[in-house]
Amino acid sequence: MTHLAHLRTVLWTLVVVAALSATGLYVYANTRPQPTGGLGSGDYQLVTASGTPFTRESLNGSPSLVFFGFTHCPDVCPTTLAEITAWYEALGDEAKDLKAYFVTVDPERDTAEIVGDYVAWTGHVTGVTGSLSEVEKAARAWAVYYEKVPIEGGDYTMDHTASVFLLDAKGDFQGTIAYREDAKVALEKLRKLLG
Structure with missing residues (x-):
């Protein structure tokens, strides 16, 4: 009987600890400061x-x-621009109000003209550029990682976040589509966004 009583005490202790933890998480979640704006908010x-x-x-x-x-x-x-183009084709009229933007993380080379030419073939994507400091502000607002990486011959490439951000008509962040995400899953996300 003592073994059973000891087991019962241990179990009740675990229940109390779980209840206190849940209460603590609830209080933390409801009292912590809330961000003033969503992902992408900022002055860029x-x-x-x-x-x-x-x-x-x-x-x-x-x-x-x-x-x-x-x-x-x-x-x-x-690849991502080709996928975006394919999504538009698959969605047809469902995507008539959907906007798409390609924001450069390499404004030193990507002038407005260059970025415009780069996305023109898609028929749907708007190229976006700016000064180094404004692109940096925008990337920070979107929590986008990017870094200039030197390559052989004195040139450079850019490492960068490869997700597509989804925003509803109010401009609120609704999720992402990962690089090379399954087309069916991507289209489901887009239909949910458009619905």
């Missing part, structure tokens, strides 16, 4: 390939896709 002043100002407010009014990359990208960026 970029410009589209056509010369239109591009700020966080530019993402209000229509569901949007936002992707950070660069025009000298050997694989991730052209």
Whole structure:
């Protein structure tokens, strides 16, 4: 009987510890300071390939896709642009209000004209660039990693986050589509976003 009583005491102790932990997590989650803005919020002043100002407010009014990359990208960026184009084709009229933006992380080389030419073949994606400092502010606001990486011959490439950000018509972050994510899964996410 003593063994059973000891086991009962241990089990009740575990129940009390679990209850206290749950209470602590609840209090923490409901009392911690909430961020003042969502992902992408910030004071950055970029410009589209056509010369239109591009700020966080530019993402209000229509569901949007936002992707950070660069025009000298050997694989991730052209693949992602091809996938975005395929999503538009698969969605057809469902995507009539969907906007897509390609924001460069290499503004030293990617002028408005260059980034505009780079995305023109898609028929759907708007190229976005800006000064080094404004691109840095935008990347920080979106929690996008990017880094200049020297390569042989004195040139460089860029490492960068490869996800596509999804925003609803209010400009609120709704998730991401990962690089090379299954097309069916990506389309499900987009239909949910557009619905």
